[in-house]
Amino acid sequence: xxxxxxxxxxxxxxxxxxxxxxxxxxxxxxxxxxxxxxxxxxxxxxxxxxxxxxxxxxxxxxxxxxxxxxxxxxxxxxxxxxxxxxxxxxxxxxxxxxxxxxxx
Amino acid sequence: xxxxxxxxxxxxxxxxxxxxxxxxxxxxxxxxxxxxxxxxxxxxxxxxxxxxxxxxxxxxxxxxxxxxxxxxxxxxxxxxxxxxxxxxxxxxxxxxxxxxxxxxxxxxxxxxxxxxxxxxxxxxxxxxxxxxxxxxxxxxxxxxxxxxxxxxxxxxxxxxxxxxxxxxxxxxxxxxxxxxxxxxxxxxxxxxxxxxxxxxxxxxxxxxxxxxxxxxxxxxxxxxxxxxxxxxxxxxxxxxxxxxxxxxxxxxxxxxxxxxxxxxxxxxxxxxxxxxxxxxxxxxxxxxxxxxxxxxxxxxxxxxxxxxxxxxxxxxxxxxxxxxxxxxxxxxxxxxxxxxxxxxxxxxxxxxxxxxxxxxxxxxxxxxxxxxxxxxxxxxxxxxxxxxxxxxxxxxxxxxxxxxxxxxxxxxxxxxxxxxxxxxxxxxxxxxxxxxxxxxxxxxxxxxxxxxxxxxxxxxxxxxxxxxxxxxxxxxxxxxxxxxxxxxxxxxxxxxxxxxxxxxxxxxxxxxxxxxxxxxxxxxxxxxxxxxxxxxxxxxxxxxxxxxxxxxxxxxxxxxxxxxxxxxxxxxxxxxxxxxxxxxxxxxxxxxxxxxxxxxxxxxxxxxxxxxxxxxxxx
Amino acid sequence: xxxxxxxxxxxxxxxxxxxxxxxxxxxxxxxxxxxxxxxxxxxxxxxxxxxxxxxxxxxxxxxxxxxxxxxxxxxxxxxxxxxxxxxxxxxxxxxxxxxxxxxxxxxxxxxxxxxxxxxxxxxxxxxxxxxxxxxxxxxxxxxxxxxxxxxxxxxxxxxxxxxxxxxxxxxxxxxxxxxxxxxxxxxx
Numbered sequence: 001x002x003x004x005x006x007x008x009x010x011x012x013x014x015x016x017x018x019x020x021x022x023x024x025x026x027x028x029x030x031x032x033x034x035x036x037x038x039x040x041x042x043x044x045x046x047x048x049x050x051x052x053x054x055x056x057x058x059x060x061x062x063x064x065x066x067x068x069x070x071x072x073x074x075x076x077x078x079x080x081x082x083x084x085x086x087x088x089x090x091x092x093x094x095x096x097x098x099x100x101x102x103x104x
Numbered sequence: 105x106x107x108x109x110x111x112x113x114x115x116x117x118x119x120x121x122x123x124x125x126x127x128x129x130x131x132x133x134x135x136x137x138x139x140x141x142x143x144x145x146x147x148x149x150x151x152x153x154x155x156x157x158x159x160x161x162x163x164x165x166x167x168x169x170x171x172x173x174x175x176x177x178x179x180x181x182x183x184x185x186x187x188x189x190x191x192x193x194x195x196x197x198x199x200x201x202x203x204x205x206x207x208x209x210x211x212x213x214x215x216x217x218x219x220x221x222x223x224x225x226x227x228x229x230x231x232x233x234x235x236x237x238x239x240x241x242x243x244x245x246x247x248x249x250x251x252x253x254x255x256x257x258x259x260x261x262x263x264x265x266x267x268x269x270x271x272x273x274x275x276x277x278x279x280x281x282x283x284x285x286x287x288x289x290x291x292x293x294x295x296x297x298x299x300x301x302x303x304x305x306x307x308x309x310x311x312x313x314x315x316x317x318x319x320x321x322x323x324x325x326x327x328x329x330x331x332x333x334x335x336x337x338x339x340x341x342x343x344x345x346x347x348x349x350x351x352x353x354x355x356x357x358x359x360x361x362x363x364x365x366x367x368x369x370x371x372x373x374x375x376x377x378x379x380x381x382x383x384x385x386x387x388x389x390x391x392x393x394x395x396x397x398x399x400x401x402x403x404x405x406x407x408x409x410x411x412x413x414x415x416x417x418x419x420x421x422x423x424x425x426x427x428x429x430x431x432x433x434x435x436x437x438x439x440x441x442x443x444x445x446x447x448x449x450x451x452x453x454x455x456x457x458x459x460x461x462x463x464x465x466x467x468x469x470x471x472x473x474x475x476x477x478x479x480x481x482x483x484x485x486x487x488x489x490x491x492x493x494x495x496x497x498x499x500x501x502x503x504x505x506x507x508x509x510x511x512x513x514x515x516x517x518x519x520x521x522x523x524x525x526x527x528x529x530x531x532x533x534x535x536x537x538x539x540x541x542x543x544x545x546x547x548x549x550x551x552x553x554x555x556x557x558x559x560x561x562x563x564x565x566x567x568x569x570x571x572x573x574x575x576x577x578x579x580x581x582x583x584x585x586x587x588x589x590x591x592x593x594x595x596x597x598x599x600x601x602x603x604x605x606x607x608x609x610x611x612x613x614x615x616x617x618x619x620x621x622x623x624x625x626x627x628x629x630x631x632x633x634x635x636x637x638x639x640x641x642x643x644x645x646x647x648x649x650x651x652x653x654x655x656x657x658x659x660x661x662x663x664x665x666x667x668x669x670x671x672x673x674x675x676x677x678x679x680x681x682x683x684x685x686x687x688x689x690x691x692x693x694x695x696x697x698x699x700x701x702x703x704x705x706x707x708x709x710x711x712x713x714x715x716x717x718x719x720x721x722x723x
Numbered sequence: 724x725x726x727x728x729x730x731x732x733x734x735x736x737x738x739x740x741x742x743x744x745x746x747x748x749x750x751x752x753x754x755x756x757x758x759x760x761x762x763x764x765x766x767x768x769x770x771x772x773x774x775x776x777x778x779x780x781x782x783x784x785x786x787x788x789x790x791x792x793x794x795x796x797x798x799x800x801x802x803x804x805x806x807x808x809x810x811x812x813x814x815x816x817x818x819x820x821x822x823x824x825x826x827x828x829x830x831x832x833x834x835x836x837x838x839x840x841x842x843x844x845x846x847x848x849x850x851x852x853x854x855x856x857x858x859x860x861x862x863x864x865x866x867x868x869x870x871x872x873x874x875x876x877x878x879x880x881x882x883x884x885x886x887x888x889x890x891x892x893x894x895x896x897x898x899x900x901x902x903x904x905x906x907x908x909x910x911x
Contacts, residue, residue, distance in 0.1 A: 006729050006769065008841035013832060014733040014766070018740055018759075020828040025744030027706045027820035030811050033749050033795060035701070037756055040787065041740050048763055051775045058845040060855035063775045064863070067856065070782050071867040075874025077787050081794045082882030088798060089884070100699030709823050716830045 011052035018045035030095050032084050036077065043073045106156065109166050109183050112149050112193065113232035115142045120225035128218045139221030140204035143228055147197035154190045161187075161589055163302070165238055179299055182238035188590045191436060192235040192368060195443045199360045200228050202569035206451050207352040209565035210458055214350075220260065224356065227253035231361050235368060239300040240289050243369070247285070247333065250362045251278050257357060258349040270348040277342040281332015285369075288325030291318070305375040312379050320380035326373060327383060327390075334366030334420050337394045341652050343417055347409040351454030354409060359416055359446035364439050367423045371432055374591060378430075385523070388428020388512070392530045395421030397649055399537035403544070404646040407464045408453050411545055414648075415490065416446055418534060422505055425531060429524075431508035432591035437584075438501040444580045445489035445498055448573035452482035455566055456549065459558040466545065471554030478562060480550050482570045487546050489577040491539035491611045499608075500581030506531045506607045510599050528603065532610050539614025547622035725844075729769050736762035747808035749795045753788060760784045771846040 022041030029035055047069045054062010084094070091098055119142035123135065130138075157164075163186035170180045204224060211220050230249025237243035252275075259271030293299050295318055296307045312319045330336075335343040335358075343363070347354055357363070370377060370387065377384045395418045402414035419442050426435030456472065456479055457464060473480045489498035510528035562570075644650060696707075739759035746752040760783050767776035856864060 005842050005844055006726055008843050009835055009839065010729070011766070011770065011843060012835045014736070016828060016831045016835065017733075017737055018763075020824045020831075021737070021740050021744065023705075023709055023827065024817070024820045024824035027702055027709060027823065028812075028817045029744065030702065031749070031808060033791070033798075034744065034752065034808075037752060037791070038744055040756065040783075041743070041759070044760060044763055044783070047775075047779075048766065051767055051772050052770055052843050055770045055772055055843040055845050055847060056841040058847070060847050060852045061860075063772050063847060063852045064856050064860050066772075066775045067778060067852075068863055068867055070778060071871055074782065074787055075870050075877075077790060078874050078878035079881060081790060082878045082880075084794060085797070085882045094798070094800075094804075096701045099701070103697055103699030706820065706823065709820075709827060713823065713827050713830060716827070716834070720830060720834060 008052060008056045012049055015045045015049040015052065018042075018048065030097050032087060032094050032096050035096065036080050036084070039080075040073065040077070043069060106153065106164050106166065106185070108149060109153060109164075109185060109236070110168060112146045112153070112197070113229045113236065115146045115149075116225040116232070117229035118142070120222045120229060123218045123222035123225065126218070128216070130218060132217055135218045135221055136208040139218075139225060140201060140208055142225055143197055143204050144201040146228070146232070147194075147201045150190070150193045150197045153185070154194060157185065157187075157190055158586070167238075171241070176297070177293070177299075179239045179241040181242060182300075183236040184238035184301065185236070186590055187586050188368075188371065188436065189235055191440060191585055191587070192364075193232060195364075195440050196228065196231050196235065196361050199443050199447050199573075200356060202572055203352050203356045203360075203447060203451065206355075206454070206566050206569045207350075209563050210352055210454055211350065216260070220257075220350070223253055223256045223260070224353075227257065227357065227362075231365070234365055237301075239298075240292065240304070241299050243301075243372075244285065244289060247282065247329070247365060247369075250357070250365060251275060251282065251333070254278075254346070254357050254362055257353040258346045260349050260353065267348045270342075270345040274342040274346045277339050278332045281329045281339050281366075284325045284327075284332070285329025288322050288329065291322045291325060295322070301372060305373065308376055308379060314379050314381060316379065319376055320383050323373075323376045323380040323383040324386070326369060326376070327387060330366030330369050331390065332366070333369075334363050334424070335417050336366070336390050336421060336424060337397065338651070340394060340398070340417050341648070341655060344410050344413045344648065347407070347413050351409065351450060351457060354413070355447045355450035355454065358413065359450050360443035363416060363420055364423070364443070367420065367427065367435060367439050370424075370427050371436055371591070374427075374432055377427070378592075384428055384430070386428070388425050388509070388527060391421040391424025391426075391428055392527055392534075393421075394418070395425065395534040396530055396537075399534050399541065400645045401648045403537060403541045404642050406467055408456065408466050408469075408545070408549065409450075409464060411466070411541060412446070412449055412453060415449075415538070415541070416442075418538065419446065419490070422502060422531065422534070425509055425527065426505040429508050429512035429527065430592075431505060433585060433587040434501065434504040434508060436587060438505060440585070441489065441497040441501040441577070441580050444573055445486045445496075445577040448482055448486040448570065448577055449490065451566070451570055451573065452479050452486060455479045455482075455562045455570070458566075459560050459562065460556050461559055463556050466548045468555050469549045470552040470556075471550070472558065473550040475554065475558050476561070478567045478570060482574055483546055483550065485574045485577050487542035490542045491615060492535060493539070493611055493615065494608060495578075497577050497579065497581030499611075502535065503607055506535070507599055507603070510603055528607075532606060535607075536610045536614040539611040540618050543615050543618030544622050547618065551623060725769050729766060732762050732765040732769065735759075736766070745812070747812070748805045749800055749808075750792070753791055753795065756791075757784050757788050760788065771844050774847075774849040774852045 019042050022038045022045060025038035025041065026035055029038065047066045050065045050069070051062045054060065054065070087099065088094060119138045123130075123138065163184060165182055165184050167180050167182040170178055172179065204221070207220065207224065211217055214220065227250055230246050230253060232246075234243055234246025234250060237246060255271045255275040257271075258274050259267045261267050289299065292304060296304050296311065298304050298307065308319060332339040343358060346358055349357075377387065398414045398418035398421065402411050402418065405411045405414060419438070423435045423438050423442070426432070426438060456469065456476065459476060459479075460469060463469060485496075489496040492498040492502040506528055509531050510524045512524040512527055647653065736759050739755045739762060743752045743755035743759060746755065760779060764776045764779040764784070767773075767779055
């Protein structure tokens with residue numbers, strides 16, 4: 001069904017806003033949980049852009065890539081949360097500013 | 105006897121080497137015996153050589169070995185003997201032996217006894233090589249040798265840094281002259297192809313005409329060397345400071361021998377100076393200026409040795425004056441008589457200092473006439489000779505110089521300008537001042553009331569040389585030196601009787617005035633000397649006409665400042681700057697690596713913005 | 724009309740995201756995040772990608788966010804954790820990120836608005852997606868599955884609890900290896 005005319009630019013703008021918000025959150029939260037949440041937000045925004053582009057080109061590729069992004073997000077979250085558990089056990093804190101042993 | 109010439113410099117040299125190698129382990133008697141005996145033996149050999157030479161009259165060359173061979177430059181170690189050499193050798197070994205004998209008592213209480221005699225013998229050996237040298241390179245060897253020994257002896261009491269400074273000053277100032285002389289040697293060799301003195305002078309006469317440029321330059325450079333070694337203007341500043349050495353050193357080096365080396369050099373190469381009349385008249389002018397400057401300064405000194413030092417500078421000025429007007433024989437004759445009476449004066453001054461427990465200021469002495477009779481008579485006779493009072497040896501040597509100066513003509517000047525009378529007038533003024541300051545010295549030190557008491561009397565080893573030198577100062581003028589075969593005859597001009605009278609009478613007038621000022625203070629000169637201009641003039645003359653201050657400001661201070669600036673190694677700041685820049689960059693960049701994840705994320709965002717901007721411009 | 728719905732959904736998504744990232748309580752933030760994801764799913768529906776929308780809800784909100792919730796519950800942050808978070812968020816902290824993000828936003832907007840005219844809205848159903856997925860992109864499917872396998876194994880290994888000797892304070896933690904933490908007592 002055509003005729004649902006949402007301009008691609010608008011969707012991309014929304015995606016950009018979401019991405020930028022996620023980036024800001026990534027930069028200013030210290031708790032690792034929130035950092036991971038911000039990462040999810042950014043992934044989501046990128047996925048939105050892909051799907052919108054896909055429908056603009058009237059191809060299924062956008063949604064295919066969306067599925068791959070999903071897979072990546074899933075894998076990343078699982079490993080990431082495992083790391084969070086280890087950090088909690090070792091540093092006894094979730095503050096990422098404390099994990100700076102690689103400083104110069 | 106000629107084949108034993110090589111013994112003459114060898115004996116003092118061997119003695120010196122032996123004393124150095126045994127380094128103070130030998131007992132004092134042996135040291136004294138060797139030190140003075142080697143010079144005495146050399147003196148005896150000179151005597152016999154001289155007597156043998158008087159019969160033949162031909163110059164004799166003794167070639168010992170070839171020193172080096174570089175291309176067609178092969179100077180030899182060769183000795184050349186003619187009348188001039190005999191005269192110089194006699195002075196060096198004769199007066200030298202007396203001074204060595206004197207030193208054996210003077211240095212009695214010193215701990216470095218053998219070092220002293222080692223240096224003194226080395227000096228005598230170097231000086232003998234200088235006067236015996238057949239070629240200019242060997243002469244330069246002796247020249248440098250006496251310079252080194254002068255440095256070692258002036259700074260003999262090295263533990264006091266002031267003595268070290270004085271000996272350094274002597275060495276550095278004479279070095280300036282030595283460099284000029286070396287340049288002169290280079291020039292002569294390049295132009296004439298040989299440095300052997302007699303062949304070189306012949307070649308010079310054949311190659312150049314009178315008034316050419318190149319002999320003038322060569323002569324000027326040699327004059328530079330002579331001026332340095334003989335302490336004439338402008339390189340005279342080292343001699344008064346060199347009085348920091350022991351007094352016999354001053355007597356030997358700075359009165360009788362080393363400072364006469366310059367005079368000897370000019371006399372030896374006189375053909376070259378004849379070829380360059382400009383330079384020859386310059387010699388006379390330098391001599392004149394120096395003798396006046398030094399005489400004024402000597403009048404204002406109160407250190408007994410400094411008075412004698414400036415007096416030496418002044419008298420060598422007379423010798424230069426003589427050489428400059430072509431009176432070669434008179435110059436050498438004055439050299440010999442000066443050696444006698446100046447050594448006498450220095451040794452007597454040494455006796456005064458020795459017996460007055462090292463007091464140098466003449467205004468703290470007085471009334472020593474009765475306390476130290478031998479010394480008193482030495483001083484009287486020596487000063488009389490210095491002042492050229494009639495019938496002393498100084499009179500017989502200084503008078504011909506003044507007369508030759510009066511009748512001097514130089515082809516360097518316009519024929520209308522008569523330089524002679526001016527030179528003569530300067531010489532007469534100098535004679536007046538000489539008599540004035542020598543009489544002042546005698547009156548202040550030996551008459552009046554005693555301010556310091558002598559604590560010992562001079563022994564026979566000091567008294568005998570003094571007496572012998574007294575005799576020589578009086579009779580030394582009685583014979584004429586047989587130098588006719590060496591030098592061209594000085595041109596004889598008739599001079600008026602008035603000139604004769606004034607020349608003879610001036611020292612007597614000076615003596616009279618000195619008597620009236622210092623012996624019986626009758627003349628009211630205090631009004632002048634204590635006034636504003638008087639004190640300023642006295643201070644100015646006391647400081648040697650400010651030349652030392654001038655050199656200090658113009659030469660020494662900029663050099664020291666420059667070396668201090670160089671010492672800070674400012675050029676290294678460039679390298680240090682690079683290093684510190686790299687370091688600070690490292691520190692700053694390291695601080696960027698905080699290890700915090702948020703910080704890196706922020707950095708990435710920032711980089712993303714920059715990248716987008718760059719890409720965006722293109723779009 | 725779809726346009727209005729789109730704007731409403733985007734607004735919800737944005738607000739929910741902003742709230743999600745500014746809460747002190749982790750659980751609250753997660754709920755906001757789920758709301759944001761659901762809003763994005765609505766946008767997918769409006770764009771004409773029902774399969775993507777369904778996947779978004781099922782996997783993203785239904786699996787990934789639930790995983791997040793589980794871990795947060797497991798960490799047991801509590802009131803103390805919430806208080807700590809509140810203290811960490813003062814203006815000095817969020818000024819710079821906000822400014823940087825704003826600059827980035829402006830730049831990207833400039834880039835995006837240079838190009839005009841494309842319209843979205845073509846309905847692309849599940850069948851078409853499946854054909855494309857197992858057609859040209861079958862390699863990507865295989866790789867994705869390997870990725871998921873790696874994620875699975877990695878998550879198991881990384882999250883494992885090791886029991887050995889008592890750890891010391893200065894233990895070298897550069898390698899995540901044998902360790903023993905005796906207690907689960909967490910603080911953040």
